[in-house]
Amino acid sequence: MDINTTTLTLLLTILLLPIPTYLIYTRLLHPLYLSPLRRIPLLSPPLSHPVPLPAIHAAHAHHGPIVRLTPTTLSLSSLSAARTIYITRGGFPKPRWWVDQFITYGVANMVSMSGGARDKAHAERKRSHGAVYAKSFLFGPGAAGVERIAGRVLARVRGVLDEVVKREDGGGKMDVYCFNGAASAEFAIGYIYGDGFGGGGKGETDFVGDKGRREEYYGNHGRWLKGEEGAAEAEKWMEGFGTMLREGTERGVEDGRSEGGVVFRQLRSKGIRDDDLSSELLDHFVASAEATRTTLTYLEWEVSKRPSLRERLTEELRSLSRREDTDVPDFKQLDALPLLDAILTETLRVYTPTPGPQHRITPPEGAMLEGYFIPGGVEVSVSLSVLHKNPEVFTRPDVWDPDRWLVDDEEKIAEMRNWFWAFSKGSRICIGKDFALIVLKFIIDAIYSRYETEIVEDDNMQQEDRFLAGPVSEKLVLKFKHLRR
Numbered sequence: 197m198d199i200n201t202t203t204l205t206l207l208l209t210i211l212l213l214p215i216p217t218y219l220i221y222t223r224l225l226h227p228l229y230l231s232p233l234r235r236i237p238l239l240s241p242p243l244s245h246p247v248p249l250p251a252i253h254a255a256h257a258h259h260g261p262i263v264r265l266t267p268t269t270l271s272l273s274s275l276s277a278a279r280t281i282y283i284t285r286g287g288f289p290k291p292r293w294w295v296d297q298f299i300t301y302g303v304a305n306m307v308s309m310s311g312g313a314r315d316k317a318h319a320e321r322k323r324s325h326g327a328v329y330a331k332s333f334l335f336g337p338g339a340a341g342v343e344r345i346a347g348r349v350l351a352r353v354r355g356v357l358d359e360v361v362k363r364e365d366g367g368g369k370m371d372v373y374c375f376n377g378a379a380s381a382e383f384a385i386g387y388i389y390g391d392g393f394g395g396g397g398k399g400e401t402d403f404v405g406d407k408g409r410r411e412e413y414y415g416n417h418g419r420w421l422k423g424e425e426g427a428a429e430a431e432k433w434m435e436g437f438g439t440m441l442r443e444g445t446e447r448g449v450e451d452g453r454s455e456g457g458v459v460f461r462q463l464r465s466k467g468i469r470d471d472d473l474s475s476e477l478l479d480h481f482v483a484s485a486e487a488t489r490t491t492l493t494y495l496e497w498e499v500s501k502r503p504s505l506r507e508r509l510t511e512e513l514r515s516l517s518r519r520e521d522t523d524v525p526d527f528k529q530l531d532a533l534p535l536l537d538a539i540l541t542e543t544l545r546v547y548t549p550t551p552g553p554q555h556r557i558t559p560p561e562g563a564m565l566e567g568y569f570i571p572g573g574v575e576v577s578v579s580l581s582v583l584h585k586n587p588e589v590f591t592r593p594d595v596w597d598p599d600r601w602l603v604d605d606e607e608k609i610a611e612m613r614n615w616f617w618a619f620s621k622g623s624r625i626c627i628g629k630d631f632a633l634i635v636l637k638f639i640i641d642a643i644y645s646r647y648e649t650e651i652v653e654d655d656n657m658q659q660e661d662r663f664l665a666g667p668v669s670e671k672l673v674l675k676f677k678h679l680r681r
């Protein structure tokens with residue numbers, strides 16, 4: 197060995213030695229002997245972040261209510277841990293890497309704020325929405341506006357479905373995934389931005405009637421949410437779309453053509469303007485356009501497999517009183533229908549639109565979880581579908597069975613409701629929960645009070661493993677047939 201080779205070997209050893217040392221320390225010594233979390237079972241073999249949802253389910257089935265998914269991140273599955281993490285004293289904040297993914301226009305909106313007991317900005321932003329999404333408003337002072345939007349949107353939904361049924365070539369067949377999104381998106385546009393949109397005129401949205409328009413929107417929406425190739429351009433497109441809606445609404449208000457949507461007016465009254473306003477409103481719109489289409493699509497899929505359940509649902513829907521001019525049902529009655537509510541709740545339980553980990557970080561003073569002291573700054577989460585598939589609470593948890601919500605046992609129903617977290621709970625509870633539920637019920641009524649549905653194509657209907665989890669195929673083809681009145 198000459199001097200050059202020796203020097204080179206020495207140099208390489210000095211340079212490369214830290215790598216195995218680092219790996220041995222972080223993968224072996226620290227997690228096994230030094231970490232304050234070392235007594236908590238560690239997923240084996242260790243997977244890297246993010247851990248697939250099926251592996252999280254399996255880890256809890258094997259190790260119980262607390263498990264280390266990676267040496268430094270914890271998953272929990274008990275109701276008491278969920279309450280500590282998300283509810284008690286405002287819950288824990290979200291980690292920075294997580295909220296940063298939801299920033300649009302370079303400004304933090306409600307979703308992209310950390311939250312938790314110390315984040316006054318999040319609490320303030322949530323308060324600035326006032327009561328506009330609360331059930332007491334939607335069913336009280338806001339009811340006339342909701343009914344007006346329902347009359348317009350549902351007439352279009354029925355119009356498109358009637359066309360589909362009549363069409364000789366298609367024989368009643370339609371891919372409903374995108375269409376479902378369009379129907380709920382139109383409700384959201386009306387409520388958030390106002391009646392000036394969705395009329396089908398120039399510059400308006402008409403997602404229900406205009407297939408090209410909704411496909412253009414959902415193409416960008418999907419690429420952006422999934423972070424796929426082209427995500428940066430898609431984000432720009434989405435921001436342009438949000439600005440177009442916000443500025444169009446402002447112009448409509450200025451020249452007296454529109455009074456602006458309920459949410460737009462509320463946020464403007466709190467001084468929220470420009471990109472800040474665009475960002476907040478766009479976020480609500482995206483939430484409406486995504487989570488509701490997942491729910492509607494799985495609901496239609498399950499109902500289409502069960503003709504006798506569909507008959508029960510139709511009978512229930514046909515018992516409603518309706519407005520003669522618009523056919524919109526009385527929505528207090530609609531909201532109180534037991535079978536409809538059971539079918540919707542069961543769909544949200546089994547096919548939770550956000551089934552995976554709801555990431556949080558322990559506060560600086562640390563916290564007790566499942567009998568362990570967890571120091572501050574540790575990433576913890578509960579996966580909503582892990583709560584929803586607890587076999588001790590939900591018998592045969594993977595089976596979609598709406599009748600489980602109709603048993604004559606108040607205690608059992610209360611227990612299941614406690615474990616039902618589709619909209620999360622605590623300070624980060626979905627602000628659009630009651631709006632989403634009534635919109636979904638309106639659309640289900642527009643379909644199943646008039647049509648029966650049959651499955652034509654349902655390949656790859658399993659949920660994607662991502663935060664907003666629709667069907668892998670992004671497609672469900674149904675055949676619609678008119679029911680006799």
Ligand code: HEM
Pocket residue numbers: 306307308322384479480481483484487488491549550554617618619620623624625626627628629631632
């Ligand atoms: C089936 C429909 C829906 C489901 C299952 C759903 C579910 C959720 C969940 C689980 C969260 C908590 C997320 C987290 O903590 O990171 C959330 C938050 C949120 N949702 Fe929804 N959502 C739905 C529809 C809607 C609609 C229609 C809107 C608006 C009109 C909306 C607006 C929001 C907003 C703004 C937040 C953030 C709240 C906060 O940061 O405090 N969602 N939603």
